[in-house]
Amino acid sequence: MDNLRQSTATTHNPQPTTSHAPHHAWKKISKWRVGYTNNCIDCGLCVLACPYGVHQRLPGTLKMAAPKNSGCIGPQCESILPDNYCVKQCPYDAITVTPNEEFEALGDPRYTPDLLASLWHMAEYGEAPPEHLYERRIGKSGGGFDLMRFNFKRLRNERPTSRDLDNISISLDLNRRAYGSKIKISVPWYGGGMSYGSVSLSVMLARAMAAKAWNTFTSTGEGGYPKELTPYKDYIITQIATGMFGVREETAGWAKIIEIKYAQGAKPGLGGHLLSDKNTPDVARMREAVPYTSLFSPFPFHSVYSVEDHKKHVDWMMTMGGSKILVSAKVSTPTDVDMVAVGCYYGGVHIIHLDGSYGGTGAAPDIAKKNIAMPIEYAIPKVHRFLNEEGIRDEITLIASGGIRNAWDMAKAIALGADGCVIGTTDIVAVNCTRCGNCEKGRGCQHGIASTDPEFTEQISPEWGAQRIINLYNALSLDLKEILWRLGLNSIQELRGRHDLLYYLNDHQ
Amino acid sequence: MSYKRYHIETKTAPLENAQIFKTIVNRADFCINCGICQTACPYDVHERNPDYRSIKGSGVRGQGSEKENTSSFVPHPSPLTPHPFSWIDLPQMASPKNANCTTCFHCVNECPVGALSLAANPDYKTHGDDYYQTQKVEAILFEAKTGRVPVSGAGYRGPFAGKGFDGIWTDMSEIVRPTRDGIHGREWISTAVYLGRRPKRLALNGKTQAAPRCRELGVPIIFNQAPPPVNDPELTAILLEAAQAVGTLAIVEGTSWPAGWASPPAIPSFNEKTWLRAPETNPGLLELDFCDIYPEDWLGLLKEAKTRWPQTIIIIKVPLDPKLAYSLVRFAEEGVDAIHLAATPQGTTKEGEHLTSTVKTIDETLVDHGIRDEISIIVSGGIAAADHLPKLILCGADMVAIDVACLIALGITKFSTERGALKLQGPLMIPPKTLGVQRIKNLVGSWRDQLLEILGAMGMRDVVRITGDTGRMMLHEDLDKEFRALFPKPPNNWDPTYG
Known part of the structure; x- marks a missing residue:
């Protein structure tokens, strides 16, 4: 017994394998809903614009497929990625981005819908959701951890390499x-x-x-x-x-x-x-x-x-x-x-x-x-x-x-x-x-x-x-x-x- | 004489129109009536409506007329309909019972055609106002309906802290003394309090001492008159009967004092206008409402009342104001038995200072003058949740008088209390008497049980022992000040969205 304890005590830094683990019934409740109005002419400019793959054509056709809502980062896209914001890029103003009511029905001030959704994303894919998709650092309780921020030494746009992290x-x-x-x-x-x-x-x-x-x-x-x-x-x-x-x-x-x-x-x-x-x-x-x-x-x-x-x-x-x-x-x-x-x-x-x-x-x-x-x-x-x-x-x-x-x-x-x-x-x-x-x-x-x-x-x-x-x-x-x-x-x-x-x-x- | 433990009889008392729910389930027109949602939902939100049948065999929603054919199974005419059950002519799904929904999203996930969706209920926020928030209204309705302690899972889910009551945490004791059991222990935790004057010490000089002018109540909760414009004899009758049943008292408008009560649970209240119509005989308990009189005139009126009713427990009702602390010391010395501090319905002084800090100031002033233990302090106004009761007692109150909470318990949830006045939306609908009395009893029973939880966690067995015990509460203000001192100040140009 003691040997066993010793042996596990010395092994550390395992790298368990992550793999995609979706829920069998859970559909992703997206934060935003993207819609096309009748003005849409299937020009496909939005497909080129969106880096998150929200807009796609139906395979083998020129028609637009139903938008993949779960990737959309919402209207903040306009300030973060002004050249990629589909609503502004669309020549016929045919794209709408609205908040999803269902998403807002989730959560509470401590576990905001964003926090919950980001944890589900992590559990499904084994990695953090794309930046800007959710506010996943803090909740909205208005006190304690939610009011604390780190004074980072590195700049915001710097990215660690995997060796840095190792x-x-x-x-x-x-x-x-x-x-x-x-x-x-x-x-x-x-x-x-x-x-x-x-x-x-x-x-x-x-x-x-x-x-x-x-x-x-x-x-x-x-x-x-x-x-x-x-x-x-x-x-x-x-x-x-x-x-x-x-x-x-x-x-x-x-x-x-x-x-x-x-x-x-x-x-x-x-x-x-x-x-x-x-x-x-x-x-x-x-x-x-x-x-x-x-x-x-x-x-x-x-x-x-x-x-x-x-x-x-x-x-x-x-x-x-x-x-x-x-x-x-x-x-x-x-x-x-x-x-x-x-x-x-x-x-x-x-x-x-x-x-x-x-x-x-x-x-x-x-x-x-x-x-x-x-x-x-x-x-x-x-x-x-x-x-x-x-x-x-x-x-x-x-x-x-x-x-x-x-x-x-x-x-x-x-x-x-x-x-x-x-x-x-x-x-x-x-x-x-x-x-x-x-x-x-x-x-x-x-x-x-x-x-x-x-x-x-x-x-x-x-x-x-x-x-x-x-x-x-x-x-x-x-x-x-x-x-x-x-x-x-x-x-x-x-x-x-x-x-x-x-x-x-x-x-x- | 047989020994009887104090107990409040609670039983379920549902009120039809008093249901609040946070989310609504929407069923879209293209629902195929398959009933998968019915099996998916463990809380019976989705059920079929046996009187409401689809047009036979079409799977289209509509009012059917062939009730006699309820057992017929007609194949669906369209082979394109995807669902395997759609050939059965089942009764139509009824509209979802939103009150049962727990936001688990099972039906939304399992609906094969995506016809169900959840959304925040737009009606939810219209109950209560910004002080009596919907969550509080919801809790009171639950307490009044069931008489139980609200229990939920997965941790606390509200804001971190707030002003007044929300800025107080009560203490607990990690290990307690051998004689003290926790909440589930064998030992009895007493919630009895005394209303009236208690002598400081026994007189041992040979003279007969007058019996103490005080009354024992089973719970530190009494019922206050509802704030104007509510003045309803049915409401008064409900409160009086509930007070009788739980062994407490109800303050009632003096001119409508029911003289028929043998041992009145009523405290008749008189103000300067109704003063002369007060009964000549000893009413037992009496409240003098001084809220609209200049403080200079109070002492004279009090003295007059003392000579008129020497044996009566006299309560004076004054507006909550820290500046009046020294006058209250004077009244206590002049022989008043209890002081009723009336805050606005939003739990503040007229200047907007919060109840808790003001009650603490007044209590401390009375303690400094060595007179606090001889009199009782009742606090009313802005008591909207079970946790307000122990917190006010810790701040120095002996008991609380609840008013708007009783109205909410009786199903009156649409109102506002802005600028210190109660405004009802719609007519005042008081439920039938038996139901109303039971709901008030349930509310008091539930609040008492929750008080026991707080006392149990502290290892205290007597509610009178925690009156004014400010060492047993932790203030957000103090903790936060100490905590804030740990951190450096951020520079002016610093971006809080990164970090």
Whole structure:
């Protein structure tokens, strides 16, 4: 077992292959709609003008085919590519470009339609969408990450070569302590906890396969360790929370990392709750509970009332998992989050995982999501500074989560002082979550993500899901490398705590 | 005497015309009536209308007349129609039930002819106004309908922060003391509050101490008179009965005070015009509306009221204004039992200062003078969501009085509250009494449960313990100031679209 751990610890920088992974039913909801009026004479000037291939002739004829809306970058084309703007190039004013109503019906201020569409594009093709197509750096929430901008050293029109990007390191050491195995992940993020029951087995498998391909981790969440996941056990974090659902000594022994969930960002201080409808017989068997009853994982740990108790808890995990195991403490972001982090350190954990209040993947009361605990943006620098002042910053890995949507958010979180990030919602958007927010409804998610209903879950096959997530991770890693390159940095470690590289705009800018 | 836990009976109380939906599903004319959308949709947006049949066998939409032929299967005449089901003469698809739509796009994706599309509902934004935003109206309607806590998935989806209430986050406790369970614990979290005067200490000098002039309420929510021009006896009756049912009180126009109530859940309210028509007997509770009187005259009126009704709990209603903080200290010393701070319907002072900061100032002034714990503070105006309740209590209120929220719960969603006045669009339609009472009960039950969530996260078991506990809230203003100091200032010619 130890040999195995050592061997995976030394391999890094894999290059998983990306491949085209479209959704079987999902038609692309384009941002713009392009139309021809009756004035069109099929002259074909627009075909020559458009660099995005929106206008095409029907093969073998002179007639114009239906426009390929998904490539169109909209009226901003006029200022960016004035010589290629079809509406102006058309001699008969026969082309209209209008916003697509359907596109606007998607998303919300945090995950704008643009952000969602760009993540879907990444999951489908494994690379970022063409520049100008979507605003994919930021959302429209009007605060936090959405007001932060990098002060890039390179100019806008400079482009990195693939060798430039290859020379940039984005791998992350998860253990900075003297004890426990040294684990290095190839990308500075790993997957957050989503339990069996809150999401389907296919989604769990897809995430685990993608984690293996990218040499990173995914977390079981608090819902047990389905046996289908055992082939990927070196890439899975076992989460332990108060309900202890499905926690067995053997599964804890498989894990390389055990995550103790003290609180979670979406419902801080409220514990977990699996709604009765989602507790199907399979889920109940895994959790050793009665089917179709609500399962509570009540807050708090009644074995932990102090830092000393927390230390005992960590020791227990280490006894269970062996001396090589890493322990992560997942905590929420109250006012005294800095003190909590220091307490976690003295309890002996390797990783402090801060979960900010705006994140969360499963169902949670709206009042808790919006109002309890502070957003992650404010918590990271607080904790980073406090750990620095305490002189223990370099002995601990600080991981941020809760509203991290893309590579820009990750880079910003790291620049604020985190070492790495945890993503959850981004993973499920990759397997086609539309963020309709009905995770809690009776049978659950109609896309088969946050559901254990067999009829819904068969829409996602683990292989397809894994490919989508692998594609997404590829695009995210390229984006992250490009950000580092534009900042003139060579590794992700150099970015940590560099808030001087960021600007924070005013609300009105 | 048997022990009974405080509990609000909630049950589903749907109101037909109070449905708001964000998106609409459009079915184009070239729909081939195949019914794939019906199987695609898990939430029954698409259903067939059994009374509405296609013209037999044509697949064209139209009103059929041959109801007796419902079981006939007639082959489609046109071989060009692509869909395999089109030879069956099925009832026509009904117009989509937009209220059920969850924007999953399944039907749009699976429609073989592309006849379905989604769009933002143009009607959506017409509910509420820029303060009572449609999302808030939607939440209140859900709460009033079901009595449940609104739950949704996939994280928070609104703006980062805002002014007033939206600039406050409440604290939580990572590990709590052994005696304190969380929200699902065995221990009871109490939401009871006291309205009226409580003596600071017991008198132990041998004299008999007068009974405290205060009343215990099960929840820190009372019902306020709806702002003018709404003055409807049916509404008052609903609020009184709901108040009775949930163990709280309702402020009513004094001249219409129903003397028939044995133990009135009513707080009759009198102003300078109706003052003389106030009852001679002890009404138990009384509100004096000082909003339209000059502050110099308040003290005289208060003294007069004290001599007229010595045993009555006297509440004075004053406009929310931080400048009045010192006058309020004087009133408290002169023996007023409770102060009702009335903000505009948009939750501000007349000068536009926000409720939360003003209540905090007033609370702090009363605390500084050592009198805060003897009286109660009621806050009204602009309370539009469940999270406003714990936030106001943290700022220093004992309880809130809700008004416009009750109207929304009763299905009145088209209004505006600009410039401090409520303007209704269309007539005031109050639902039948039983339904109305249940909806108000549901609203209070849901808000109370949400208050419990906040208290549970803090590890607090008593709502009175968090009154004015500003250390348990985090202000966006403070956090942002500290955060902003981390960053350099961008140069003037810097382009925010790159970076």
